[in-house]
Amino acid sequence: MLYSPEPMHIPDGFLSVLVSILLWVASILVIAYALRRVSRDLDERKIPLMGVLAAAIFAGQMLNFTVAGGTSGHLMGAAIATILLGPWAAILVLTVVVGVQALIFQDGGLLVLGANIFNMGVIGVAVSYMAYQTVLRLSGGRKWGIFAGGFIAAWLSIFIAALAVALQLALSGTSPANLAVPTMGGIHALIGIGEGLITLGALAFIYAVRPDLLSAGKESRGSGVLVWVVGLLIALGLAIASPLASAHPDGLEWVAEQKGFLDAAQGPLYSIIPDYVFPGMSNEALATILAGILGALIVFGAAIAIAYARRSRQQTDQTPEP
């Protein structure tokens, strides 16, 4: 209802531990820098603004329109947040949105939250910023530049983020690159059009009612160049790397196998204890049966504990704790 599970939010289990941790580190570094920027050069008015806009982006994902055959287009919001708030605050807003989606609605996992923040927050915002600013400059700050820039930023942010998801899945050995890249890219090239159209409509509305909000984001301060360059590098890098990975999936698979991406932690343990066998437990079937019995005991124990707690509560006739 509120959230249609999109293929953009990766659940737990789909990325290898190494890939998840690397992307967590990357996201934390970017978020830490964004926090410093926001608390340094934005007024305190922005804090409630960021909270409410995060809520608006979340709630705005309910807004959808029928495209065809039961599919519908709806909003992810990286582009519009970037245009309204500037890149650093937008990264924080999307971090909060993606965080709540994972923590409360299980739309995306917790261990892979770093990856999801990176894809939608960091990549989405940097790419949107780069595209929007470029078109705006080319148009000389005219009206069509805002609209065209908004549409292109929205489409590109979805498309590039989808390529990033596909590459991460391929690196984790979950989905081969030659299938994941075209599928994710193809689906999101279409989803991106929906995002672009809604962003365009939203910008047209805001331009008509409060044009000052759009001109405020226009002047970019010093760091804008950094975000622009990073956005360009990400967009170009992924646009070039994905077709390459797709054309030579064996290459990526090979990297994944060689670098131990697939089973990051498995190698060392096995080499320390080669051919280790538990006495009487060498047989995997036996181990599974044992695990089954143990598991049944755990569940049984929990059930007994509840029954016991219920009974003692009834006996003492206590009302449940508030």
Add this chain to the structure above:
Amino acid sequence: MHAHFLDPYIQRASPIHRLDPRIKLVLAIAFIFTTALTPPGAWPAYVLLFSMVLAVELLSDLGVGYVLKRAVLALPFVLAAVPVLFTLGGPALVSLPVGRWTLELSQPGLERFLSIALKSWISVQMAIVLASSTSFPDLLVAMRAIRIPRLLVSVFGLMWRYLFVLADETLRLMRARTARSGQSDLPGLKTGGSLLWRARITGGMAGSLFLRGIERSDRIYMAMVSRGYDGEVRSLPLPALRPTHWLVLVCGLGILVLLLLLAYLV
């Protein structure tokens, strides 16, 4: 119609609900981390992990059915792992002729696929129990305890505070659109103009939503200032963790480490 249905928190008097939110968050994340670290094909470990999450569900009094129903929502992503069934090589179990090609369902592929699906399913259940047994303010406390910067935590808090307000706003916008465009359930009756027109209307609604959000945030800011807000986020000090809390934490982590060892050694 209000958007209360959004909040997954369900109040119960279970031991899981009473557990300190900080301990709960750390243990839930550690559990999901452990699940991710177990090697593919470690079936005994999966059985144990599943029974642990099942035991937590039972203890939490939320109802196993409720958790399993919510867990289904996260499943469509499994499609992303389907290709691995056919591309991993190894001894073929089944060959499916598809047009000119034959897809070979390999044993390592099947093992990898089942491992991914099971791990994901087990992890999402633990996340559901966490979200349904911990109120959001408690989660904010837990976030502060694991050293998430205050500014970010306060944005989380503000977002949660106004999420329901703006969700109601969105529902009103959608109801108004439905009323204006004479939506009909009759099959074949086309309503709502062309695709571009629909997209433009939806865009206008989104723009209106953002604008209302921005204006509301101005009013919120004024209200905060008039109550002495000066840009600094202040919060009450966190209550100290009692020894029993630490005991639960250490025991929980210990069990997870044991389980991980088991997964690698068996």
